[in-house]
Structures are given as C-alpha cells and as structure tokens.
Amino acid sequence: xxxxxxxxxxxxAFAIVSALGMVLNVRNTVAAALSLVVTMIAxxxxxxxxxxxxxxxxxxxxxxxxxxxxxxxxVMLLNLRSDAxxxxxxxxxxxxxxxxxxxxxxxxVRSSVALPEAPPVPPGFxxxxxxxxxxxxxYVLLVEIxxxxxxxxxxxxxxxxxxxxx
Amino acid sequence: MIPLDHVxxxxxxxxxxxxxxxxxxxxxxxxxxSIELMLNAVNLAFVGFNRLWPGQPGQNALDGQxxxxxxxxxxxxxxxxGLGIVISMFRNRDSVDIEEVSLLKW
Numbered sequence: 209x210x211x212x213x214x215x216x217x218x219x220x221a222f223a224i225v226s227a228l229g230m231v232l233n234v235r236n237t238v239a240a241a242l243s244l245v246v247t248m249i250a251x252x253x254x255x256x257x258x259x260x261x262x263x264x265x266x267x268x269x270x271x272x273x274x275x276x277x278x279x280x281x282x283v284m285l286l287n288l289r290s291d292a293x294x295x296x297x298x299x300x301x302x303x304x305x306x307x308x309x310x311x312x313x314x315x316x317v318r319s320s321v322a323l324p325e326a327p328p329v330p331p332g333f334x335x336x337x338x339x340x341x342x343x344x345x346x347y348v349l350l351v352e353i354x355x356x357x358x359x360x361x362x363x364x365x366x367x368x369x370x371x372x373x374x
Numbered sequence: 375m376i377p378l379d380h381v382x383x384x385x386x387x388x389x390x391x392x393x394x395x396x397x398x399x400x401x402x403x404x405x406x407x408s409i410e411l412m413l414n415a416v417n418l419a420f421v422g423f424n425r426l427w428p429g430q431p432g433q434n435a436l437d438g439q440x441x442x443x444x445x446x447x448x449x450x451x452x453x454x455x456g457l458g459i460v461i462s463m464f465r466n467r468d469s470v471d472i473e474e475v476s477l478l479k480w
Contacts, residue, residue, distance in 0.1 A: 216376045220384045227388055227411055230404070231395035237403055244407050247388075251414055254384075257376055258425045263439050267417075270446050275410065275453050282457045283403060286464050305397035313390035320386070323378040323426060330431040334439060342436045343443070350440070354447045361451030368458030371465075 216257050223250040237288065241279045248272045260334045381422035388415035402463065402470045406456045413449045417442045 226246035233240045248271040255264035332338045343351055388411060395408030424438025460470055467474045 227391045309390045309394035316386040365454040365458040
C-alpha cells in the first residue's frame, strides 16, 4: 500500500466517523457543527490526493471556514435550551430512517461497477490556471448565474433574518 | 494510486449518513448540516470521476471540478437562506423543532 492509499483510507475513516458523530449527536449542536468541520477538512485532504488542488483550497476556505462558522454563529446566537433538542422522533421513525439509509447505501453499492485505474494526469490538472481558463471560457455563463444567485441569497437572508419589515 | 471504486463508495456512505440525518433528526439546524453532508458526498463523486477522465495534455477536462465549485456556491447560498429561515422560525416559535412547523404536512 502506498503512502497515498494510507492517507486516503485515513481521511476516509475520519470523514465517516465525524459524519456519524454529527448525525448521532443528539445533545450538543455545537459539537455536531465541529464534527462537520472535521468531515469537510478530511474531504479536502482527499481532494488533494485526487489532484484537485484548487477545489481542496476552496473546500477549506468556504466549507471549513465560512459555512460552518455561519452554523456555529446561528447556534450560539439562538442560545437554544438543552431540552430543545432532547428526545428525538419516535423509535419507529428512527428505525425507518436508518433502514431507508441502509437500503439506499446497499442499492448504490450493488449497482457500482469496478472502475478502471485512473490515468496519469496531464500537467497543470486541477490548478488555478487550468480551472480559471475553464471557468471563464466554457462556463462563463455559469459564473454569471452564480453571481446572480449569490446576490439573491444575500438579499433573501437579510429580509428573512430582519426583525420587522417597516 | 487511489482506488476510485473506494472513493465512490466513500461518497455513497457519506450520502447515506446524510439521508439518515435528514430523515431522523428533529433539530432544523442539524437537518441543514446533513444536507450539507449530502452535497459534499456528491462533490466527492464529481472529483473522483473527474480524476478518472482528466483529459489530454494541453487540453484538460475539468468539468467535474467546475461543477464542484458551482455546488459549493449553491450550498453557500442555501445555508445563508436556510439559517435566515431558522432565525425567523426561532423568533416566531421559540424553538427549532421541525415538528413545530408541520402545517403543510398532510
């Protein structure tokens, strides 16, 4: 097993364990958000191993930085009482949810085929230069739509979180 | 070399965990986090398949990674609006329990 494979399985185990920790942690929402950070950083490590360097950097900055900080900010702002998350749903619903997840997973695993070995990457693959060229030539319309979407999201979040519209 | 089957398998496992979180949890904030987890699982699949077809030298095929960037953008917008909804719900109901807002459920 090469060093890359060891790192991949290590990051994968981290991602799965912390994702389970996030979903199964019923008491503490702050701890759940911190588990989400661990998952995001582990996925960024896997992106580096898959030669997606710019995507890994953006994953750390946007997910590990901005989005999870937003979650933590809201959790702490709301000052939730501990009984606000106490007993989960009924036992039957929990069982049904777990069964649904396992069935979905089994279906995906069953339908997956053996993938061939990954070919060697061309020079500059996944770097900011090649990705920037792709974004601003083939996908320039997508970038424009993303800017519109972000503007709408800013305005929408402000309107929703405002105390009173007057 | 990383086995890409296992990358896709990891993606499927993370997506399954996210589905379980959305279906079983009552706290609206944790439900939003689980949705983020599912989006991340899809991103991992995108990056893995992009690694399988990286294109020719001098003509990289980076479509998968471009889509990952777009998914991250949409996720950021979704989180901003979703947490705005959480705040306004907490203001009106004094709780973030999703059973409190089941008015549209049949």
